[in-house]
Amino acid sequence: MMFDVKSVEEAFEIIKENFAGYNLEQELVYLQSALGRIASKDVCANEDMPPFNRSSVDGYCVVASDTFGASESMPAQLELAGEVKMGEKPDFIIKRGKSAYVPTGGQLPEGADSMVMMEYSEDFGDGDIFLNKPAAPGNHVVFKGDDVKEGNVVIKKGCRLRAQDIAMLAGLGYEKVEVFKKLKIGIISTGDEVIEIKDTPQGAQIRDINTYSVMALSQMMGMEAVSFGIVKDIYKDIENKVKESLEECDITVVSGGSSVGTKDVTVKVIESLGKPGVLLHGIAVKPGKPTIVGKAKGKAVIGLPGHPASAFMIFKVFVSKLAKWMEGETENIIPFVEAEMDMNYPSNNGREEYLAVSLEETESGYISSPVFGKSGMISLMTRADGYVHISRGSEGLNKGQKVKVNLF
Amino acid sequence: MMFDVKSVEEAFEIIKENFAGYNLEQELVYLQSALGRIASKDVCANEDMPPFNRSSVDGYCVVASDTFGASESMPAQLELAGEVKMGEKPDFIIKRGKSAYVPTGGQLPEGADSMVMMEYSEDFGDGDIFLNKPAAPGNHVVFKGDDVKEGNVVIKKGCRLRAQDIAMLAGLGYEKVEVFKKLKIGIISTGDEVIEIKDTPQGAQIRDINTYSVMALSQMMGMEAVSFGIVKDIYKDIENKVKESLEECDITVVSGGSSVGTKDVTVKVIESLGKPGVLLHGIAVKPGKPTIVGKAKGKAVIGLPGHPASAFMIFKVFVSKLAKWMEGETENIIPFVEAEMDMNYPSNNGREEYLAVSLEETESGYISSPVFGKSGMISLMTRADGYVHISRGSEGLNKGQKVKVNLF
Incomplete structure (x- = not known):
């Protein structure tokens, strides 16, 4: 088998070219289970948020100009026109010379354009309120649509939903959101020497580590991992398992022996599945040179290097990138x-x-x-x-x- | 109600003092679902890993000193004593002057102490092998116990299990691992103006955003979140819900109105549940000053500020820390x-x-x-x-x- 080693950039390019824009199905999920899922289309606000002019403090709403110049020695004296109740639309309006109590989150009556906080007020119970601080127009008020305007895109296609995105959707009244289905990854462990982890090695047998590390790494990325168990290094057995996984999964990972013979079998199996077959065999990278990337039925088939630590790093660097491209996730900031x-x-x-x-x-x-x-x-x-x-x-x-x- | 604002350090100290060492139950989980869980006790290796001297290349095992000075012009000539099969214990030994083929991952026969890679060998089929590169003792060999020695602690109590930790456990034959149960967090949304997200606001009603953001933030941290729905700002109703949540959950979060009156109700409810009651009310932090932290029946009751963005930040900074302390998670490196x-x-x-x-x-x-x-x-x-x-x-x-x- 030709072992035409590619550079890391070439490898990324080949992967991107072949798998970006992969046709992942969509599904509607409830917000309760939307965290970390990838939006499959833009979501727009279907209404203004907030839907009314809202006070962000406990205090008195005013026409700002009524308070200009107010101070402790010379408070603005305004007539109380009413009291706003939480959740209720005020049934009065505020004209110059008038004021009303509004709680945090309450709706400002028509006419009012700002709030003076409670602590700058004095109420002697005579129907007037004394305010000893001036308010600029807009003070402590979130106006209708200030947060989000109807029609604004609030969730972009390809974004991985964070807690605050879910909060935004909740605020706009969306119970569900359209996301891409989780990528399904099939894991096949190969090797005559590989045994189930619950078994005790006889002779020089070794437990099936890669199934578990690949599964955990996949879960970490939000994929659904399916184990297809351990297969002997027999061409037909591996071929059958890969075919089975291809039916069900978007990505198939074959991990196992890193000996030349075993790798050849994986390559042959991938070639047998149809065009384009093996896309790359060997990456100029340490660790993980003997990595195989193939494509069959539009899906990805990966041959991981046999050493667990190499397989781990190749997964972290290449398979996770492949998955992001297949999922259509837009580039994210990676902390370090x-x-x-x-x-x-x-x-x-x-x-x-x-x-x-x-x-x-x-x-x-x-x-x-x-x-x-x-x-x-x-x-x-x-x-x-x-x-x-x-x-x-x-x-x-x-x-x-x-x-x-x-x-x- | 006294509003004795604490500094951020004081707040952290109070939280740590009261909740670190929280008595979270343990459970055994399969490795397949152990990712991100917190180990509730140290795990030791119950055997050496690898359990035999293992070759990390395809090639020929040797007694290193037999190859000293070997070069292309003067290869070391050794007699082939056999061939090692994957997964099998060799039934022959290697003495000076002898060699044998060993595949990657194969067991070295007794007597051999190093490997020469395939590519530095020539086999003319006459029963001898010619090696044109010297091997230092230990070359390309992972000796028994090199990776992990029997009795070594491989997982420390309090560590959040990563993919590689799971790989290690798999390699040692552990199918399950003992972890702390997931923290259960109960979410109560309060406010006369708060409505279900599926409903259309009438007047100045507002949808229940905090339940969804707190739920998502909790899920992000690996907690199990339970919503107790929306309660009106009525003392008895809030008290009943908090009691219900306390029965079932380790942390109860009351989110809702940030008006002075509402906060007072939350404080009174927490005080009514028994000692020590409210631990702190008010943190000198922006945003999120009106945060309440209480303790009842040994569990945590948190009053989040009412503004969604403030509640969000307080959760990120304080509740997540509280959760880590309750879970007994050891300090981790935080990327940025x-x-x-x-x-x-x-x-x-x-x-x-x-x-x-x-x-x-x-x-x-x-x-x-x-x-x-x-x-x-x-x-x-x-x-x-x-x-x-x-x-x-x-x-x-x-x-x-x-x-x-x-x-x-």
Whole structure:
């Protein structure tokens, strides 16, 4: 099999080209279960918010100009025209010289354009109110439509719904929102030596770690993960499982042996499923060179490297990106931790690297240390807090250098 | 009611003192649903990982010293003693002068201490193998227990389980893990003017936004949220609902009217439930001053400020911290985005502030802008990407100043 290694940028480009705009179905979900889902279309406000001029304090509504120049020694004296009750539309209007009590959240009577807070008022019970602070027009008032105007787009297609987006939809009276269905990811573990985690290894058998790490990583991204179990390294068995997963899932991940023979089987299986088949086989990246990306029936089939830590990093960097493209998620801001390297780390020329690091907080900020260990160790990842991207052209990282750490 | 405003540090201290070490029950969950859960006790490795000396490459196992000095012009010539099959324990041993093929992940035969990669070998089919690269002892071998030694703590009590922690547990053969039960949070919305989101406001009614935002914020933190619906501003009704929630939930959140009268009712209800009652009423923070924290039957009762954006921020800053303490979660690294302020922002002396900001990515990094709007607007939060903490002593933020933005 040709092993035509692509650069990281080329790999991203191939993935984007093939899977961005993937046709994911839509569904309507209740707001209670909409958190983290991706809006499948723009949502517009169907009314003004607030739908009336609303006070944001407890106090007295006024015509602002009536209070100009008011002070403690010379309060503005206004006639009380009524009292506004929460939730009720006032049945009186405010003309010059008049005022009325309005609670926080209450509706301003017609004519009033501002509020003076309770604490700047004195009520002697004689039907007048004394206000010892001037109000500028608009003071402590949210006017009709100030928050959102009818017709405004409040949720953009492709946005991952946050708590505040859900709050906004609730405020506008939407009980449900249209989102893309969750991406379904099928996980196939291969290898003659791989056994169920509940079993005790005999000889040199090894438990099926990748199914569980891929499942958790997928859940973390909001995908629905389906395990198709463990298959022996037999062409026909792998082919059948991949076909089964392709029926049901948007992404199929084949993880397992990283020996040359096993990889060849995965490649052959992907090629057998129809065009375009294997899109790339090998990425110039450390760890994770023997990664396979294929496409069949419009869906993605990924061959992950066999070492759990490599599979983990490739998932974090490439599969998560693939998923975002398939889901049509618009680019988001990715938080990170800025840290200082505690040692020199020489680069791997010609190959980008994603270096697992641990972080320690000190008074002067975070310190990051590369996590060392042998290829294939799981503790490489459990000891790490995140990873640093080292670009291909880089000469490596220097002690004291500031780096951006993406947390796991 | 006394309104004895506490500083932010005092508030955190009071919350920690009263709720850290909260007695949350434990449960056993399958790894498939353990992501994000908090380990309720240390987990130790019950065996060495790997349980045998494992090759991390395809190649030939050797006694390292047999290869010292080997080169292309002078390869080491070794006798093939056999071939190791994946998953099987080799039934032969390697003495000096011998070698054997071992696939990636295969077990090294006894006696071998290192591997030479396939690509540095030549096999002429005559029973000998020629290796043209020397191996140092340990080369490409993960020795028994190198990854994790039997008895090592692999999961610490209080850690929030990440994908790699689950991978580790899978590798060690744990199907289930002991975690704290999810915190249950009961949400009560109060206010005569508040209506169900599906209803159309009449007069100056307003839809129940806070139930949905608090629910989503709680879900985001891995809590189980239960809505107790909307209650009128009637003492007995609120008391009954709070009692109902207290029975079932670890945290009860009363959100609603921010008018003085409503807050008083919440305070009275909390006081009526038994000692210690209200722990704090009022935090010197912007937004969110009228926050109430109480304790009854050992559980937390929170009165959130009425404005949705204030309630949101108080939840983000205080309730999430409360939840972490109740769950016994050990401190985690919080990622952020470093950004540069695009304008001066004067501080609020004597009061800490959590300023909502939007972010824009430029070539020189992120630029953060304060999100302006009137108190009570929901769009204050939907337009924001995160928030900046401005400490009490600060003179505010200057244009060009670097700030840490916590993403929402």
